[in-house]
Each structure stands twice: as structure tokens, then as C-alpha cells.
Amino acid sequence: MVKVRFAPSPTGYLHVGNARAALVNFMFARRESGILLLRLDDTDTERGRPEFEQGIYDDLRWLGITWDETARQSDRLARYEEIAEKLKASGRLYPCFEGEDELASKRAALVKRKLPPVYDRGALAMTAAQRATAEANGKRPYWRFKLSDGAVAWNDLVLGSRNIKLGTVSDPVLIRADGSPLYTFTSVVDDADMGITHIIRGEDHVSNTAVQIDLFQAITKNPVPRFAHLPLISGGDGEKLSKRLGSITLKSLRKDGIEPGAITAYMARLGTNKDPAPLPLAELVDAFSLSDFSRSPPRFDARQLMSLNRKLLHHMEFAAVKDRLPEGADQNFWESIRGNIDMLTEARRWWEVVAGDFLVLPELVNHKAVLQAALDTLPPEPWDETVWKPWTTVIAEAAGVKGRELFQPLRLALTGEEHGPEMAKLLPLIGRELVVKRLSACLTADGTGRIAANGTPG
Numbered sequence: 001m002v003k004v005r006f007a008p009s010p011t012g013y014l015h016v017g018n019a020r021a022a023l024v025n026f027m028f029a030r031r032e033s034g035i036l037l038l039r040l041d042d043t044d045t046e047r048g049r050p051e052f053e054q055g056i057y058d059d060l061r062w063l064g065i066t067w068d069e070t071a072r073q074s075d076r077l078a079r080y081e082e083i084a085e086k087l088k089a090s091g092r093l094y095p096c097f098e099g100e101d102e103l104a105s106k107r108a109a110l111v112k113r114k115l116p117p118v119y120d121r122g123a124l125a126m127t128a129a130q131r132a133t134a135e136a137n138g139k140r141p142y143w144r145f146k147l148s149d150g151a152v153a154w155n156d157l158v159l160g161s162r163n164i165k166l167g168t169v170s171d172p173v174l175i176r177a178d179g180s181p182l183y184t185f186t187s188v189v190d191d192a193d194m195g196i197t198h199i200i201r202g203e204d205h206v207s208n209t210a211v212q213i214d215l216f217q218a219i220t221k222n223p224v225p226r227f228a229h230l231p232l233i234s235g236g237d238g239e240k241l242s243k244r245l246g247s248i249t250l251k252s253l254r255k256d257g258i259e260p261g262a263i264t265a266y267m268a269r270l271g272t273n274k275d276p277a278p279l280p281l282a283e284l285v286d287a288f289s290l291s292d293f294s295r296s297p298p299r300f301d302a303r304q305l306m307s308l309n310r311k312l313l314h315h316m317e318f319a320a321v322k323d324r325l326p327e328g329a330d331q332n333f334w335e336s337i338r339g340n341i342d343m344l345t346e347a348r349r350w351w352e353v354v355a356g357d358f359l360v361l362p363e364l365v366n367h368k369a370v371l372q373a374a375l376d377t378l379p380p381e382p383w384d385e386t387v388w389k390p391w392t393t394v395i396a397e398a399a400g401v402k403g404r405e406l407f408q409p410l411r412l413a414l415t416g417e418e419h420g421p422e423m424a425k426l427l428p429l430i431g432r433e434l435v436v437k438r439l440s441a442c443l444t445a446d447g448t449g450r451i452a453a454n455g456t457p458g
Contacts, residue, residue, distance in 0.1 A: 002034030003197050006067070007187065009041040010053035013249040016300060017202065017233055019063065020267045024230065025200050026065045027268065027288040034197075038067040039190060041183060042074045059250040063260045064281045071194065073186050080181045083189050083219055084174070087145065092218050093174060095141030096123040097134045119144070119170035143175035145185075145215055152210035157228035158293045159203070164210035172211050188212050192220040200228045200290075203297075228290050231271060231297040248300070257343030259316075262309035271298035278311045310342050326351040336425035353415045354429040364442050367409035373398035374410060375439045381432045388424035413442045 006022045008014065014022075029036040040056070042048050060067070087093035098106075107117035123144070126134075135141070153163040174185035191199065206229050216224050235248075253263065261278065268284040269276045272292035279287075316338060318331040325334065326348050337350045364371060377394045379387060392410070396402050411423060414430060427435070 001197075002029060002032040003037065003195050004029050004034065004200055005037040005039050005191070005194070005196050007039040007041050007190075008056050009044060010049065010056060011044055011047040012052055013055050013251045014059045015249045016253075016263075016267065019059070019250055019263060020230070020233065020270060021201060022060060022065055023063065023264060023267050024290075026067075027285045028198065028200060028290065029068075030285045031288045035068045036066075037069045037071060037194060037196070039070070039194075040072040040074075041186070042072050043077075043180065043183075043186065045074075055251060059254075062250070062254060063264055069194075071190065073190065076186070076190070077181075079193070080186055080189055084143070084181070084185070087174075087218065088143070090218075092146050093143050094124055094146060095131060096144050096173075097126075097131070097139045097141055098122065116168050117170075118168065121146075121171065140177040142173055142177040144171040145174050145211075145218075147171050147211065148214050148218075152213050154209065154213065154224075154227055156206075157198075157200075157226060157290045158231075159206070159229050159295055162206070162209070164207075166210060166214060169207075169211060172215075174215075184208060184212065185215070188215045189219065191225055192216055192222055195222070196225050197223075198228065199225045200230070203229045203231050205229060228293075230293060231295060233270065234297050234299050257309075257345035258305065259309050259312050259344070261312050262305060265308050265312075266305045270300070271296075276304060276308055278308050278315075306342055313341055313344060314339050321347075326355075328355060333429055336429060337421045340419075340421045350421065353417070353420075354426060364409055364413055367405075368443055370395060370399045370401055370406060370409045371413055371439050371443050374413075375436065375443070378432065378435060378439075383428040383432065385422075385424045385428065388422075388427050414438055 004025045006025045008018055008022075026036055028034070038056075038060070040053065042053070084093060103119070106120060106122075110117045124146075131141070147166040147169060149166065151163055151165045153161070156162050172184050173182060175181055190196075209227055209229070213224055216222075250263070254260075261280070264281050264284065265278050266276050268281075268288070269292075271294055273294065274287070274292055318334045321334060321344060322329075322331075324344055329347070329351050333351065333354065334347070337347060341347060341350070373395045374391075377391065377398060379391055392406060395410070396406050399406070407423070408418070411420070412418065414423070414435060415426065420426070430438075
């Protein structure tokens with residue numbers, strides 16, 4: 001059975017790159033009737049915080065991403081130590097004592113000779129007595145994994161055939177001097193123990209893959225997982241997105257009013273040969289294939305995301321948003337304004353227009369003839385969407401205006417906005433009493449103050 005994992009570190013809030021990785025793993029697992037494991041890389045106790053961990057759960061659920069199993073690396077420290085001891089006994093994990101200055105000097109010397117700055121395995125030349133002396137002098141070893149000779153090849157499910165000569169790579173450090181394991185080590189041990197069949201992640205991990213395959217084969221006889229590396233998303237300026245760009249965290253997108261369905265619709269097809277479409281997650285899963293992904297880095301286009309968000313809102317049913325609308329807003333209100341908003345947060349402004357709070361008094365001194373005619377010809381209630389057209393026809397005849405000279409002053413006087421939902425729909429929501437008060441206030445004001453929703457000049 002297919003089994004994949006999403007393994008975030010709770011050292012920050014998830015950003016759009018994380019969302020893409022989580023979503024692709026989720027869709028692949030569901031498309032293959034497989035298992036998605038949510039595994040927290042929580043061994044960084046200095047930077048990890050409970051609020052970041054909770055944020056991971058909240059963001060994934062918000063996007064509609066569900067998982068089948070959970071694990072956390074902090075619960076598996078004994079297992080990492082066990083595997084490390086076996087690698088030490090076999091000679092594949094060896095102690096090193098060089099400090100950063102010494103290593104930097106060695107790398108600089110190799111670069112000067114136009115050679116790859118690969119670790120020279122100098123620690124392997126140390127005798128037992130030399131190691132004992134180093135430790136007696138207070139040095140604590142860190143531990144490197146001795147890579148195999150030759151090369152590692154794999155067929156990447158996105159990038160195609162890959163072949164890396166291990167001689168061009170430094171033996172990786174797996175255990176720090178304080179005894180704590182590094183991600184390269186813990187991730188491979190987890191993948192082996194937990195039966196991961198496919199590893200889907202960003203292209204920035206390609207350089208680690210050969211090392212991890214070699215390590216995987218050193219600790220288990222289980223089949224090596226298949227790999228798929230997604231080209232990294234770039235920003236509008238072409239630079240790679242990262243956690244440091246807080247403006248594109250899922251938390252900030254949610255706060256800004258972006259719908260989760262817009263994010264999943266956008267991220268599901270970002271970098272593929274299919275155009276983003278505002279489809280439900282289930283339909284995106286049904287149409288998913290890793291073969292759709294290009295080998296070229298895609299760009300994150302906020303305008304395209306906003307367009308998807310707009311399309312979703314324009315067709316969203318009242319039941320899906322009623323808990324997030326202002327108190328008192330009903331289905332009629334939602335269906336009247338949803339076609340004119342980019343984000344749900346804009347609904348509050350339109351609720352203020354039809355139900356209360358303050359409106360900025362527009363400059364209408366030169367349009368008082370239109371406003372007076374509107375007040376004089378205002379029909380009695382009840383009102384529905386059919387009231388607007390005959391009323392404005394009468395106003396046009398009485399004031400001798402038409403087109404923009406007719407409709408713009410009315411919209412400004414009644415809503416305080418130059419653009420927005422159809423006035424035929426808004427007028428019944430505002431109601432006759434507020435219309436009278438707002439028209440009267442505009443007729444008596446000089447265009448420099450404010451009027452309340454009840455029409456009282458400010």
C-alpha cells in the first residue's frame with residue numbers, strides 16, 4: 001500500500017510552499033487509496049513552540065487536508081540512538097573532532113586547488129590513542145556517516161533520471177557533539193521504520209537524496225522509497241519563497257480573507273500542465289497525477305489566487321459563509337453582495353452600508369437636483385428588486401439627467417461607494433427609512449462631513 005508523509009517542523013507557521021507539499025502528498029495518498037502520515041520534526045527544542053505545532057494542525061484542517069497516522073520525532077530518540085550504535089559498530093558512523101575553523105580552512109584549500117570542497121575523512125586516520133587524547137582534552141566528537149563508493153541513481157517521478165557520485169559529497173554529520181540527531185538521520189530512520197513508499201518534497205532536497213538512499217540501505221533491507229521532487233515555487237521577483245516571507249503564511253492568508261478552497265485549487269495545479277480552476281478538493285484528487293508537474297519552477301501569482309478566491313465566493317452558498325458574516329446578515333444580503341467581493345472580509349463593509357455604522361459623506365453639492373428629485377419621487381414600501389428601475393426612470397425625467405449623471409450621485413448618496421453590488425438589490429436591503437434620511441442629509445450637508453447610517457450629519 002502507498003504510504004507518504006508530510007513532516008513539518010514546528011519552528012514557524014506554515015507557508016504556501018508547505019501547503020503545496022502537504023496538499024500534493026494528501027492528493028497522491030487519496031488518489032492511490034493510500035496512507036498519509038503527519039510526522040512532526042520536533043527535535044529542535046530551542047526554536048520549536050507549541051503554538052507553531054497547533055498552527056500546523058489548524059492550517060491543515062482549514063485546507064481540508066486530513067491524515068491517517070501521526071508521529072513525532074521527539075518520541076523516538078531511543079530508536080535513533082539504537083540505530084546509531086549499530087552504525088558505529090559496523091564502522092559506518094565514525095567520530096570527528098575538527099572544529100568549524102579547521103573545516104573551513106580545509107574547504108578553502110580545496111577550492112583554491114579547484115577541487116570540490118568535500119570532507120577529507122581525516123578523522124578516519126586518527127588512532128584510538130589520538131581519539132582518547134582529544135576526548136581527554138575536553139573535545140566531544142560529532143559523528144559522520146561514511147558514504148559508499150560509487151554512485152546513487154534513481155528515477156525521480158517528477159525530475160526524471162538522476163545520478164549522483166557519492167565521491168562528490170561530504171560524509172554527512174548525523175549526530176551532533178551534544179548527542180542530538182540531525183534531520184538527515186532521523187528522517188531516514190523514520191521512513192524505514194514507518195514503511196514510507198513514496199517521498200514527495202521540494203527540489204531543494206535533491207542533493208540530500210543520494211545520501212539518504214545510501215543511509216537507508218545501510219540500516220534496513222526494506223525497499224528504498226520512490227522519490228518525487230517538486231520544483232520550488234518562486235515569488236513574483238523570481239526568488240524562492242521561504243518561511244521568512246511572513247506575508248504568504250497560511251495564517252496571514254486566512255486573516256486577509258482568502259478562502260481555503262482558493263488556496264487548494266491554486267496549489268493543486270501550480271507548476272502543472274493544467275490551469276487552476278475553483279474545483280472542490282475531491283475533484284482535484286480525482287484528476288491528480290504526478291506526471292502533470294513540470295520540471296520548471298512555477299511562480300506564485302497573488303493575482304491568480306485572488307481570481308480563484310473571487311470565483312469561489314461568487315458561487316458560494318449562504319450556508320457556507322453564514323457563520324462568518326456580520327450578525328444579522330441573511331441569505332438575501334449574501335446573494336446580493338457576493339458577486340462584487342474579492343474576499344469575504346469585504347462583506348462587513350456592505351453590511352455597514354445596508355444596516356448601520358457610518359458612511360463617509362460624498363461630495364454631492366453639484367448633484368442636489370438629482371437627490372431632491374429622488375427624495376420627492378421615492379415610492380412607498382414594500383420594496384423588492386423591481387423598484388429601482390421605475391424609480392430612476394421617474395428621477396431622470398424630473399431632473400433632466402441620464403446615465404452617469406443620474407446613477408453615480410444616487411449610488412454615492414445611498415452607499416458612500418462609487419462601485420458595488422447592483423443598486424436594484426441593495427435598495428430593498430437599505431430600506432425606505434434610511435434612504436430618506438441619507439438623501440435628506442446629503443441635501444443639507446456641504447459635502448465635507450460625515451453622516452451616520454441613520455442620515456444624521458456628522
